[in-house]
Amino acid sequence: xxxxxxxxxxxxxxxxxxxxxxxxxxxxxxxxxxxxxxxxxxxxxxxxxxxxxxxxxxxxxxxxxxxxxxxxxxxxxxxxxxxxxxxxxxxxxxxxxxxxxxxxxxxxxxxxxxxxxxxxxxxxxxxxxxxxxxxxxxxxxxxxxxxxxxxxxxxxxxxxxxxxxxxxxxxxxxxxxxxxxxxxxxxxxxxxxxxxxxxxxxxxxx
Numbered sequence: 001x002x003x004x005x006x007x008x009x010x011x012x013x014x015x016x017x018x019x020x021x022x023x024x025x026x027x028x029x030x031x032x033x034x035x036x037x038x039x040x041x042x043x044x045x046x047x048x049x050x051x052x053x054x055x056x057x058x059x060x061x062x063x064x065x066x067x068x069x070x071x072x073x074x075x076x077x078x079x080x081x082x083x084x085x086x087x088x089x090x091x092x093x094x095x096x097x098x099x100x101x102x103x104x105x106x107x108x109x110x111x112x113x114x115x116x117x118x119x120x121x122x123x124x125x126x127x128x129x130x131x132x133x134x135x136x137x138x139x140x141x142x143x144x145x146x147x148x149x150x151x152x153x154x155x156x157x158x159x160x161x162x163x164x165x166x167x168x169x170x171x172x173x174x175x176x177x178x179x180x181x182x183x184x185x186x187x188x189x190x191x192x193x194x195x196x197x198x199x200x201x202x203x204x205x206x
Contacts, residue, residue: 001192003029003095004183005086005112007105007160010120011150013164019120020097022173023180030180031088031094032086036062036166052082070100070107084112090170095180102205118158124165125151 010016016064024030036052038059054062059078062068081098087097088153098108098115108115120165122128128150132143157163161177166172191198 001093001189002091003093003100005090005096005106005115006137006180006182006183007098007115007117008099008120008168009100009105009117009153009156009160010102010103010166011122012121012146012154013128013150014122015131015169016099016120018169018172019100019164019166019173019176023176026096026173027095027179027180029093029095030097031089032097032099033081033089035079035081036068037077037079052085069098069111070104072104081108102153105159116162116179116183117160118162118164118173119157120156120175120176121154121163121165123165127201157203 008016008020014071014113020032024032034048034050034052035060036054038054038056039051041047041053045051056078059071059080062080062082063071067082068080069083069086071078073079079157081100081104086096086098091181100108122131125147129143129147132138132146132150132157138146164172164175165178
């Protein structure tokens with residue numbers, strides 16, 4: 001039985017990356033799609049693990065071939081999600097997560113409308129500011145810009161199927177995992193996974 005495709009989006013500081021990292025530790029049937037990029041590999045990174053590192057020419061070739069579910073240019077670099085790579089993981093029975101923003105989510109939904117989308121929200125604007133400030137790496141000017149970007153991102157929450165509020169981490173993680181578990185228990189998935197059982201219950205003497 002193929003897996004399902006999930007989109008998870010969130011404003012910076014909502015805790016999406018931490019939740020996703022813990023989720024894939026918790027459930028071996030879940031994996032995260034590895035994006036492609038044209039930026040240079042950084043020390044400690046590994047091709048195919050952190051990103052698929054491509055030349056601009058390779059990236060543009062994949063665009064022309066229609067291989068990207070979504071792609072965008074960020075400053076001087078390109079980033080994208082390979083449809084063939086995602087579909088290969090789905091065929092293995094894995095539930096695949098795309099960690100992308102609302103714009104990427106719109107692109108993916110156009111090509112794969114069956115994708116299930118989840119938006120992670122912070123418990124309050126003040127807590128979001130506290131989390132961004134608590135990193136201790138950005139100036140107040142950068143933090144304010146991130147806050148503005150975050151509020152713009154949050155305004156698109158209504159485009160998603162599920163909302164998880166990351167106030168208490170363990171509760172948010174449980175709610176997030178429940179979405180994946182419930183997805184595996186739909187009628188179609190259960191019928192596919194338990195055809196013989198269901199048939200025997202309907203026609204016990206057949």
